Amino acid sequence: MTVPVTIRPISTKADRKRFVDLAWDIYRDDPYWVPPLKSEVHALLDPGQNPWFGHARLQLFLAERGGEVVGRISAHVDELMLDSMPDTGLWGLFEAKDDATAAALIAAAEDWLRGEGMKHAIGPVSLSIWDEPGLLIDGFEEPPMAMMGHHRPAYEGWVEQAGYAKAKDLFTFALDIRIDMIPVIDRLIKAGEKNDKIVVRDVDKSKFDQEAAIILEILNDAWSDNWGFVPLTDAEVAYAGKKLKPIIVDDLCKILEYEGRPVAFMLTIPDINEMIADLDGRLFPFGWAKLLWRLRKPSTRRVRVPLMGVRKEFQSTRLASTFAFLLIEYTRRVCVDKYGINHGEFGWVLEDNQGMMSIANLPGSGINHTYRIYQKTL
Incomplete structure (x- = not known):
């Protein structure tokens, strides 16, 4: 007789450990999965550390069969997202060993969302739209870069x-x-370089808090009309800055000023996944020393542009393209000439964001990963 799967909500520290550790079981034979730092995953789920909980509520679920953990899922409601997507809840952090477990987990998440008054569900989003949105549906045979998700091919059909x-x-x-x-x-x-009103400068890491606030203020303005947009709060800006600071390289991150005012930026980061791939998610006892040493002078094969933005007032003007390509070209020169980095990744980019899609289609570029966000009426 087949042992049935049991789904239960969790809240204890021990259960959260089981929740996090399941990924190591799911992907142990996947050569392209990069184990995240467990401390980072636990911090994501901790209301005492993650300021996202200041405007969101969350329930985690574990699936068990015969005493073995065989799946997990989160269900959550983001009050700030409700402004643009009324009555819409989310689920994410989804992992399952088989289709029956997947179905039971998704059903449990949906029941919780209904209990919270939600009429629609979107997922996977883990946890915020700013974290790891979407399910990987194409591009499995390449390790994900920094802050990108990796999933089993079977999940698409199960969802x-x-x-x-x-x-x-x-x-x-x-x-x-x-x-x-x-x-x-x-x-x-070249026309932009001749324009005396335009200045492209490096981020000043000695003034990191001020620089991070400038970048994220532009970001909130630039992305505000995007599908699924949720504004970052002041607490989230500070939290994001603290997390990003160790991997920020001054001359890989650019701010563009027009007439003396910051109006655009591009954030380029070394592929931190290359630095942590051999740590198996553990900073102790020796992982922290390895990572600190590697972060002293980051040297990776690839870099990623996770964030780029131009203020809305310029987005329908010719200057928007000038700003974007100046930022890209100046960063490209530094990568190739100073650091010997030859490969980059740009994104993610929403499929219907025509401006960013055209910019991302640079010479020598092509789509290497596709992530899908799903929706359903409850």
Whole structure:
């Protein structure tokens, strides 16, 4: 007789450990999975550390069969997201060993969301739209870069069997950054370089808090019309800055000023996954020393552009393209000439964000990962 799966809500520290540790069981034979730092995952789930809980509520669920943990899922409601998506809850952090477990987990998350008054569900989003949104549906045979998710190919079918349909696709673009810009873009860059009103500068890490506030203020303005947008609170800005500071390299992160005012930025980070891949998620007893040493002078094969933004007032003008390509070109030169980095990744990019899609389609670039966010009426 088949042992049935049991789904239960969890709250204890011991259960949260089981929740986090399941990923190591699920992906132990996947050569492309990069174990995250367990301390980071636990911090994500801790209301005492993650300021996201200041405007959101969460329930975690474990699936068990015969005493073995065989799946997990989170269900959550973000009050700030309700402003743009009324009556819509989320689920995420989804992992399952089989289709029956997947169905039971998704059903449990949906029941919890209904109990919270939600009429629609989207997922997976883990936990915020700013963390790891979407399910990987294409690009499995390449390790994910920093702050990107990796999933089992079977999950796509299991989610769709639960009645979910595509809401949005998110893309990342891989590019060979040794390739020069095409003439039309090169002319745009040269025109921008001659414009005395435009200054592109490096982030000053000695003033990191102020610089982070500038970047994230531009980001909140630039992305405010995007699907699923949730503004970052002051507490989240400070929290994000604290997490990002160790992997920020001054001359890989650029702020563009127009007429003396910051109006655009591009954040480029070394692929931290290359630095942590061999730590198996553990900083102790020796992992912390290895990571601190590697962070002293980050040297990775790849870099990623997770965030870029131009203030809304410029987005419908020719200057927007000038700003974007200046930021890209100046960073490209530093990567190739100073650090010997030849490969980059840009994204994620929403499929219907035509401005960013056109910018991401640089010479030598192509989509290397597709992530899908699903939706369902409850």
